[in-house]
Amino acid sequence: MSAAYTVPLFLRGLVVTDDLVSFGTRSGAVQFQAPDMAKYVDRLPLKSPGEMSDLYRVSFDEILDVLEAVGEALDFDSNTHLQEAYEASLVANVLPPEMMRNSYQVLRPLFTRDHVLEVADTQVGLDYLNGWVPHRLSDGRELRVRAFGSRVLHIPAGNGGLVSAVTILRSVITRCDTIIKAPSNDPLTAIAIARTLADVAPGHPITKHMVVGYWKGGDLAVEEVLYQPQHIEKIIAWGGLASVKHVTRYIQPGLELIALDPKRSATIIGAEAFTDEPTMREVAKRAAIDIGVANQEGCANARVIYTLSGTDDAGLAKANKLGEMIYSELVELPPFISTPPRYPNRDLFERLESSRMTEDFYRVFGGEQREGAIVVSQFDEPVDYAPMLSGRVANIVPVDDIDQVTRAVNAYTQTIGIYPESLKHQLRETLPLFGAQRLTSLGYACSVAIAMPQDAIEPIRRMCKWIVDEECDPEVVIPLWRLGQQVKVRQ
Amino acid sequence: MSAPTTKSVTEFMDDPINFFGQSYTQMHSMSRAELEDLQRHAMGIRFQQHRQSIEMVRKLADRLGVTELNEFNDVVPLMFSHTAFKSYPSALIDKKRFDLMTKWLDKLTSYDISNVDTQGCNSIDDWIDRLDEQTPLQVITSSGTTGTISILPKDKRGAVEGMVLWKICLFQTFGQEPTDKELNPSVDVIWPNFASGKLGHLRIAQMIKQGFTGGDESKFHPLYPGSVETDLMFLASKMRAAATRGELDRLEIDPALAARKDEFIAMQMRQPQELDAFFVKITEKLRGKKVFMTSAYPQMYEISKAGLQRGVRNVFAKDSAVLTGGGMKGVALPDNFMDVIMEFLGVNKIQQGYGFSESSTFHWACEEGRYHVMPWVIPFVLNPDTSEPLPRTGRQTGRAAVYDILLRAHWGGVISGDEVTIDWDQRCPCGRTSVAFEKDIIRYSEKQGVEDDRITCAATQEVHNEAIDFMKGVDL
Numbered sequence: 001m002s003a004a005y006t007v008p009l010f011l012r013g014l015v016v017t018d019d020l021v022s023f024g025t026r027s028g029a030v031q032f033q034a035p036d037m038a039k040y041v042d043r044l045p046l047k048s049p050g051e052m053s054d055l056y057r058v059s060f061d062e063i064l065d066v067l068e069a070v071g072e073a074l075d076f077d078s079n080t081h082l083q084e085a086y087e088a089s090l091v092a093n094v095l096p097p098e099m100m101r102n103s104y105q106v107l108r109p110l111f112t113r114d115h116v117l118e119v120a121d122t123q124v125g126l127d128y129l130n131g132w133v134p135h136r137l138s139d140g141r142e143l144r145v146r147a148f149g150s151r152v153l154h155i156p157a158g159n160g161g162l163v164s165a166v167t168i169l170r171s172v173i174t175r176c177d178t179i180i181k182a183p184s185n186d187p188l189t190a191i192a193i194a195r196t197l198a199d200v201a202p203g204h205p206i207t208k209h210m211v212v213g214y215w216k217g218g219d220l221a222v223e224e225v226l227y228q229p230q231h232i233e234k235i236i237a238w239g240g241l242a243s244v245k246h247v248t249r250y251i252q253p254g255l256e257l258i259a260l261d262p263k264r265s266a267t268i269i270g271a272e273a274f275t276d277e278p279t280m281r282e283v284a285k286r287a288a289i290d291i292g293v294a295n296q297e298g299c300a301n302a303r304v305i306y307t308l309s310g311t312d313d314a315g316l317a318k319a320n321k322l323g324e325m326i327y328s329e330l331v332e333l334p335p336f337i338s339t340p341p342r343y344p345n346r347d348l349f350e351r352l353e354s355s356r357m358t359e360d361f362y363r364v365f366g367g368e369q370r371e372g373a374i375v376v377s378q379f380d381e382p383v384d385y386a387p388m389l390s391g392r393v394a395n396i397v398p399v400d401d402i403d404q405v406t407r408a409v410n411a412y413t414q415t416i417g418i419y420p421e422s423l424k425h426q427l428r429e430t431l432p433l434f435g436a437q438r439l440t441s442l443g444y445a446c447s448v449a450i451a452m453p454q455d456a457i458e459p460i461r462r463m464c465k466w467i468v469d470e471e472c473d474p475e476v477v478i479p480l481w482r483l484g485q486q487v488k489v490r491q
Numbered sequence: 492m493s494a495p496t497t498k499s500v501t502e503f504m505d506d507p508i509n510f511f512g513q514s515y516t517q518m519h520s521m522s523r524a525e526l527e528d529l530q531r532h533a534m535g536i537r538f539q540q541h542r543q544s545i546e547m548v549r550k551l552a553d554r555l556g557v558t559e560l561n562e563f564n565d566v567v568p569l570m571f572s573h574t575a576f577k578s579y580p581s582a583l584i585d586k587k588r589f590d591l592m593t594k595w596l597d598k599l600t601s602y603d604i605s606n607v608d609t610q611g612c613n614s615i616d617d618w619i620d621r622l623d624e625q626t627p628l629q630v631i632t633s634s635g636t637t638g639t640i641s642i643l644p645k646d647k648r649g650a651v652e653g654m655v656l657w658k659i660c661l662f663q664t665f666g667q668e669p670t671d672k673e674l675n676p677s678v679d680v681i682w683p684n685f686a687s688g689k690l691g692h693l694r695i696a697q698m699i700k701q702g703f704t705g706g707d708e709s710k711f712h713p714l715y716p717g718s719v720e721t722d723l724m725f726l727a728s729k730m731r732a733a734a735t736r737g738e739l740d741r742l743e744i745d746p747a748l749a750a751r752k753d754e755f756i757a758m759q760m761r762q763p764q765e766l767d768a769f770f771v772k773i774t775e776k777l778r779g780k781k782v783f784m785t786s787a788y789p790q791m792y793e794i795s796k797a798g799l800q801r802g803v804r805n806v807f808a809k810d811s812a813v814l815t816g817g818g819m820k821g822v823a824l825p826d827n828f829m830d831v832i833m834e835f836l837g838v839n840k841i842q843q844g845y846g847f848s849e850s851s852t853f854h855w856a857c858e859e860g861r862y863h864v865m866p867w868v869i870p871f872v873l874n875p876d877t878s879e880p881l882p883r884t885g886r887q888t889g890r891a892a893v894y895d896i897l898l899r900a901h902w903g904g905v906i907s908g909d910e911v912t913i914d915w916d917q918r919c920p921c922g923r924t925s926v927a928f929e930k931d932i933i934r935y936s937e938k939q940g941v942e943d944d945r946i947t948c949a950a951t952q953e954v955h956n957e958a959i960d961f962m963k964g965v966d967l
Contacts, residue, residue, distance in 0.1 A: 351578075353574070354577070412736065
């Protein structure tokens with residue numbers, strides 16, 4: 001089998017394509033190649049943390065300049081690195097071409113001056129990034145706090161290039177020394193951005209603190225050497241349970257895990273949605289978007305949709321009607337947003353067919369061509385295969401009582417899309433107790449902003465090391481040694 | 492060639508054992524053309540019967556506009572996946588709505604079970620007992636390792652027939668007409684598992700006991716005398732489902748089950764002594780006897796290893812019947828596992844069968860290692876993704892599916908989770924005229940490395956212990 005593409009090693013400005021070994025893709029149909037990381041692992045980390053000092057000679061304005069230039073160069077039509085990444089993603093990723101192309105077209109605005117400033121200022125604070133922020137404590141000591149970058153290893157998710165771009169953005173604004181393990185299902189986006197960085201800022205400290213490469217997750221020859229506190233201070237791990245669990249074995253004092261772990265999202269639709277036909281249509285359109293974006297591959301996508309329609313005959317009729325409307329909106333979505341899945345989950349569609357035959361408990365709209373489907377439960381429980389929902393298959397669960405919607409939320413919940421706003425307001429003190437991390441207006445679940453917390457943490461602040469410089473004037477802050485003398489005198 | 496007579500088709504489909512003179516040789520000696528003609532007619536008739544009597548078949552056929560089956564491939568769109576037998580909401584069991592469970596099952600079986608009294612029924616086992624008492628059904632269930640338990644509406648008549656067929660396949664030699672001794676073998680049964688239970692293969696324990704010993708307890712030798720509670724397995728299955736969703740904290744244990752916590756723990760604690768007692772029994776009482784033993788390879792290997800560790804070897808008569816099932820890939824056993832098993836058992840050969848719970852019987856492997864398909868079963872090889880039938884010529888690899896004419900209680904068209912190969916043009920050197928599955932069979936889920944809910948004995952003890960361990964950790 002010949003290799004479909006090569007994932008080079010981007011090593012602090014250098015692009016390495018030697019010592020290639022082959023890897024299988026998730027679909028198993030094709031192979032790709034990448035440098036044998038066991039041979040390079042010793043060269044990935046910094047020789048000494050002191051080498052990060054050059055990052056502190058770069059002003060934030062210069063960082064903005066560099067990122068802006070990167071953004072401008074990330075023009076899909078002219079950037080050959082991005083085009084290569086796109087070609088590889090067609091083989092490596094489950095998403096269809098229109099959607100992959102779109103995922104590259106949305107990268108540019110991330111790097112605009114205004115956006116970078118917004119992210120840096122709201123998610124860390126420019127003052128902290130650029131200097132020592134003074135603060136006087138009540139005991140009289142003068143604090144100066146600064147956010148330092150750390151030596152980080154990123155294990156980003158591969159469902160779309162956005163994650164790789166955000167990863168780089170976060171690392172650069174915090175002045176981190178960055179090693180990125182490229183995901184097998186989005187193998188070249190991070191490399192493409194890094195190479196674009198090297199094009200616009202050759203030899204720049206930001207470029208010299210960037211490493212991107214591929215090795216198979218769990219490769220001990222690489223990970224046991226690299227995942228050590230003397231090389232890395234923080235690991236930012238996205239994605240699957242297996243990969244996050246796998247990383248935990250390396251966590252020890254001095255090496256911290258920032259887990260952006262596997263999540264699922266849910267949807268809650270209030271009784272107001274059924275007010276009249278136009279409202280229902282609007283709600284259906286919004287719900288369809290939350291289900292359909294990027295073919296429901298993401299953690300933010302809607303899957304189980306609780307509706308406060310009631311479970312009596314009239315309530316079920318409303319829920320079924322909404323299901324039918326959502327389905328028709330779903331299949332009408334434009335192909336750059338949503339398409340029938342390229343690799344539908346056979347097991348899921350088998351379960352769906354069985355539900356279709358079980359009319360006492362379920363109504364199924366669509367799905368016969370595996371194009372996506374809406375299953376409406378005819379009682380107040382989700383389908384037993386709810387954890388499998390993907391490829392544009394969602395489950396509407398009618399409930400009678402608002403207390404029942406907390407069942408939508410558990411330790412694995414990320415986003416809850418809610419309609420209308422008043423219901424969100426009503427639920428926002430309760431849902432977080434059960435695990436919800438982000439409450440958003442129905443239709444915006446997958447419209448994710450960067451300048452806000454993620455997964456109930458502030459990952460960018462966590463990527464920083466928060467260093468304190470204290471100044472204590474013995475005349476103001478009572479010194480312990482004098483306290484000792486006073487005790488002595490009294491004796 | 493003339494069309495088969497109505498009488499011959501009826502006997503073929505309703506009483507194949509006598510149609511073939513109880514002879515394994517005859518079952519695999521009919522010419523393919525003649526057999527296929529019978530099969531096509533029988534399939535068409537059975538479809539008409541089931542279309543009338545099984546609501547889910549009728550609904551599916553109506554939706555697809557299928558009114559009759561003429562060619563083999565006509566049945567493929569009507570085939571059920573294994574998920575059809577677990578399409579009920581598991582909440583019905585939590586809420587003890589066995590009336591609705593009965594209503595659900597009623598739509599999957601040809602029998603009218605709408606009058607079953609489920610008043611006061613408070614567990615799956617209880618419900619299965621009611622069905623046993625009040626209907627012709629003898630349902631079997633899966634172990635439910637993925638969170639939902641499959642429920643197959645098998646019937647008592649099929650269970651009896653199944654055991655007769657096992658004996659025919661186990662004790663007869665192809666090419667020779669059966670002797671009286673082969674038709675009525677006298678054996679002790681070794682059952683390396685729990686003695687009873689309502690779960691899939693444990694249910695088979697009762698069938699084997701009845702079929703091979705006439706119900707004589709003194710000739711039935713289980714590893715563990717206890718019974719496995721389906722409700723306990725259901726708890727384990729719910730635990731797994733809850734863990735998948737991150738909701739173990741919300742798992743509620745049924746009070747009736749919780750009340751029996753100590754009993755379950757005691758049962759778990761007894762297992763090591765029971766294992767010792769089992770070996771004492773087979774060495775003292777059963778040495779040199781002709782036995783029938785069946786289990787999957789891993790269990791057979793474990794028990795053999797434990798036996799050899801106790802110095803027990805060559806225990807049974809050489810002409811004992813030992814049956815194991817299915818493919819081997821995906822099971823991690825040492826290279827010499829077969830030597831270990833043979834040394835312990837001391838038998839001449841180990842027979843292999845391939846089949847799935849949804850169908851009526853196993854297909855026995857011949858001397859060449861091919862699983863020859865029983866004559867009332869029409870095999871298919873499907874495109875693994877689209878389920879479109881692959882041509883019935885040449886060598887085809889894909890997803891196994893069958894239409895099983897003998898199944899009366901439930902629909903006989905089933906798509907499996909197995910990758911198989913059939914060489915349709917092959918005439919096997921063993922002499923059997925029948926079509927055969929080639930030796931290498933693998934679960935698609937194993938191929939993809941995902942867990943599935945196969946009806947198997949492999950996980951019982953683990954799953955059972957998992958549930959008990961979970962109960963130990965919870966204040967009840």
